[in-house]
């Protein structure tokens with residue numbers, strides 16, 4: 112299986128999100144091709160719509176996005192490894208997402224829920240996984256913007272692992288808390304390989320906070336207090 116990982120972390124190889132993505136890949140038993148968006152030259156979309164009306168899906172801008180979009184099209188599975196920035200996608204990755212509009216068509220359809228979409232991105236059939244981490248101890252609401260965007264861009268049935276309290280993965284003192292979560296992400300990769308989805312039980316585990324909110328806030332505030340003084 113051809114797997115493409117789009118690493119949208121400014122922390123590049125040191126990314127917490129990438130750590131989870133690599134665990135998922137281990138469970139999946141697949142190697143991947145990696146794109147690190149912050150290292151790429153990805154110009155913003157110019158909204159010229161040439162890709163829709165003149166060039167049959169090809170963007171007229173010449174930069175790294177051309178090569179990345181080719182890789183997206185060639186991949187059997189695309190894993191978007193996205194840390195949450197300002198409740199959404201980091202800007203360098205958002206520029207790429209905007210440019211993938213070239214994979215869509217202006218032609219619209221209305222789905223069973225009455226929501227209108229453009230045809231495209233292989234009609235939502237491209238296997239897509241979102242793996243995200245965030246700094247705040249909120250599952251509810253925190254990832255809504257990102258999930259909405261990903262589902263509307265790349266298909267309602269994408270698989271998503273959204274892990275709050277990402278800073279716990281950076282400390283050597285929290286291994287007993289994060290190691291079981293990483294193991295479950297590995298299991299998610301295995302389940303995805305076998306069934307093309309994560310079981311409800313495992314999804315529920317992955318959607319649960321690692322530490323209760325108050326405990327996390329108190330621990331982190333203690334650390335931040337020291338860092339600021």
Ligand SMILES: Cc1cc2nc3c(=O)[nH]c(=O)nc-3n(C[C@H](O)[C@H](O)[C@H](O)COP(=O)(O)O)c2cc1C
Nearest residue numbers: 120126127128194195196197198244245246247277
């Ligand atoms: C510019 C910026 C914006 C952020 N915005 C949010 C946010 O809106 N909500 C949140 O919970 N965490 C936010 N964070 C924290 C990151 O999502 C978190 O530290 C994440 O685990 C980093 O993952 P990475 O190591 O893969 O880059 C933000 C971090 C940065 C640098």
